[in-house]
Amino acid sequence: MDFDVTPFTLQDMAASLKSWLLILSILGAFSLLLGMLLCVARNGAAGIGIFFKGLLGFLNDVGSVSPRRIRALTSLTLKEAIRRKALLVFAVFALLLMFAGWFLTNSNERAELQVGIHIAFILQTISWIMMPVVFFLSCWSLPEDIRIRSLHTVVTKPARRIEIVLGRIIGMGIVTLTILAVMGGIGYLWIVRQLPTEAKKQLTCRVPVFGHLQFINPEGQPSLKGINVGDVWDFRSHIAGNSRSRGVFVFDGIDDSTLVTGTETGEGGSGTLQIAGLRMECRFEAFRTVKGSESSVRKGVTAQYTLSNNPREEAFGLFSQSETLRPLADALRDAQFRTAANRMEELATKVAADGEAAKNKQNLELMPADYMGLQLGSVYAAGVMRDRKDVALESAATAFQKVAERGGDLVNIMASNAEDKHEKIPGLHEALSQSMKQLASLLDQEADTLHEHLPKLEVVLPSFHVSEYHEGAAENVKFVPRTVRFSADAETQCRLLARLFEMINETGQLVEGAGLKSDLAAQLESEGKISVANANLVVEVLTEQLASGALKVDGSKLVVADGQRWFHFFDSLIQKDLLISAESEGWMIERDLIKDLTHDGYLRVEVACLNDQMYLGMARPDLFLRKPDRDFLVGYGKALVSTSLMMLLIIVLGVTVSCIVKGPVALFFTFTFFIVGQFFHEFMRELLYNPAQQGMGAIASAVMTAQHRNPQVGMDVSEATQRVVQGIDAVPRAMLWGFSEIVPDFSVFNSAAGFVENGFDVPFFETVVPAFLIFLGFLIPCVLIASALLKFRELESK
């Protein structure tokens, strides 16, 4: 089961409502037409009058529904269910619970498995015990009333047929909900009491935040798919060990509410601290290409997470989709903006040359895919830069936007069939080339600014093992403290020092007389959270720079002699290897997970496999952030609500069908609806909407079989015959469509149980709300249909 649910949005709801209204209209029109035809067939022309009279009477009944009578009929149904011993189900349930523990409880089993088995047993048992009760109650009750004619006495009172139907449904609904609530409560107590103490810790509802998965291939280029290791299932894609290959998960909506309170060992192992942090859980698949000892197999492969905030990757990654643009992409991603300017200049020259070639009707050097890559990459670059709301990036964003627009114009005209396209294309090439040159010039001019304002921050976390058999649940869960301390790379080190010096310089505490302040090292240590050795190193190097004239004192402030910003000054020092830390850990610094590592709620997690010749398989749901867990009772309750809605829907369907046919037939019909809806709904939709599954119709297939032809070449018949065959084949297809629309998708109701059994919270809007809407969507038409069937049925017909 996949716990990565598709979000259910208002747009989905609107689309569903539209589809529901369409089906309802078709059904209503069909019913009215059928009713009128039957009246006319039986009564001739007078049938039309009879039909409309009946219809008006029916609408009148619908409009004069009385809650008082519905209450009376509901309480009658309740009494009937109780006195006909529907509550005997409790005895069956109790009997099962008394002995289930003998077979289910095995303390040697993994804790999460034990929990899953116990929850599954209770939820399945409740479901399966309730089902016969619900089926028989709903399908047998009204036909039995009609058979023994007790309903005849009721209808000679002022009870409308719709009230009888509603009374039945509500009454049975109350019985069902009561039984479910009691059994659910007993089941909960049983689970809690039955589980061993260790397993009880797993009795929780995980709340996952799933991200989007993309890959970086072994060459370091972005890719939508990973490596295929030959597995027949393409659910997971793999990354290669000990290479540049990465799985990149991008999470959205990360904020303080995503954090959990975890424990961390204090410094020097002195006790544990309760701190906020990010909890990540994975279930990657280790794929080993070499044999090993049992212990190494159990250990699996080594993986490592890198949390990163990398706007350059987001902004310029898309350029690398085109082979020609890849050098440009690499330069941009590495913040080599001057190199990128040269690449852009070269490309602009090629574009201009292509314009000339197009004018002379010669072959172009750049492919259409290159132009598309250029356009899309520029759109994305402009978008990401604008999203950062940084004035310093505005001119670059505008330049990229211009390239995107010009590129778009060119791509559109290249793809069009316009008659004058060959006349326009050279001009558009020229325009694109011009805007690219302007962009190149801007990249060159603002290279330092862009580098400074598009910071890349990477936090490499300690490695861990991934088991081949998904064992070791604890190992799969990683806790990253909110204030994360890590060994900084050169860029991060440069940014840290630049920010630190700008801040101290601003308050005038950097300078003392004509030199640096005497306690500057201590200040750097306390404010920059860097080690004593590194602070001393910085002060030492800066003193030298001051002496050499690279820095000078201006009043109470220290400034770079050539007017550079601190960022570039420190960058040049790092480039000259003047700030290499003497400590083994390097430049250890602290960063805030939410403030520094996310941007607009986005968090990027790169997963690497560290073992040579090994692979790590992953799919989108394989890594998720775990928000604070919810109480098990919350998810369990939601699962019970889903089950209740399913039972209520069965009741609605059963009562509807039983208004027109006898008990056994109603039972058969309703059960068929349930089986088809539960197990074949998805299949029907596959047949209808998946082109790969559609194939040809029955008649077309028969013709092609006779002609020894295949679907690719089609039938060897005249166009008229082909239309006739397709017309005939359209009929069963339309029937399948109709059937798929009127049979409810029961699998929606069961999905909630799967979440709880596997320790996840039930996503309310994606599971419970759709289940409720399906129930409501069937309730309204079913009540009307059932009432009409009962009203226009001769109860005493012989």
Next chain:
Amino acid sequence: MSSVSPSYRCSVEPVETFFFVVFALQIWAKDSLVSSVFCAKRLDMSNDAVIEIRNLSKIYRDFWGRKKVQAVKSLSMDVKRGEVFGLLGPNGSGKTTTMKMLLGLLFPTSGEMTILGKAASDVSKNERIGYLPEESYLYRFLNADETLDFYGRLFKMTAAERNRRADELIEMVGLGKARRRQLKEYSKGMARRIGLAQALINDPDLVLLDEPTSGLDPIGTREMKDLILRLKAEGKTVVMCSHQLADVQDVCDRIAVLFQGELKVLGRVEDLLEVRNEMQMRTSNLSDAAMSDIREVLKKHNISDATFSRPRADLEELFLRTVRESGERPGRRFTTEEIAGKPGR
């Protein structure tokens, strides 16, 4: 406009909106084409008829629509306010079918009928109707109190009203000691009694009784007949169908005799049963001399076929008297002479 009640409300469904427009049109042009097509033609109620039936026919058909039997053929008749009307006929004559059509349990094949001024298909007419079916089709898992309360709740009755009415009716039908027992434990006669009570729960203006004395012992039969007469005295209209001719004769003002779905006889009971070419005289006991004198007088008027005999009580009377006497003097057995010597009524 008779088929749509004023409480009709319009909802947002397009189809309903369409018919709401039709409904408005009907009000606007009562005698227009719209009205004639969509409305049941209202029958003339000027003669104070509670039930009016015109050319009513019912054909039972099989699943394929083929005619199986014509149960009612062009039946036309009226039932007037305040009378006890009997529908008579042998089995299969169509009397129960007619009654079920009146109640909307069956749909007529053709013809028109109104009850209390409303179409038979109009559920609101049931507010003023009480119906006792041929067998008591009640919920056997309920007890008498619950049964009456349930049916009472289907009418606009308050809880206090329902309780009071239920107490009265249970007392009336003599089920006071069995009111807490579920109906599945009731005998047939008891079930008929609670069936009668439910039919009267709403104090109806029109009571339809299908074989009211079926399953009742002679005491119950007499009580049922007394009740029918009491209902009549209260101004209610009673329609009963039965093939217990004596019962019908005892209580009905008018009768209709159906045979194979056709109306054969319709009229007042006393008019129909009067033997116009014979005379009957009844006195207290006569002496032999008086008898001889009477014979002489008859002979003088050329009447030779006169017969003299003592009147005979009917078996119902005998049974009732025996039960009454037995109640007063338990353990006593009556001789033929004692029984014959008692006054009849």
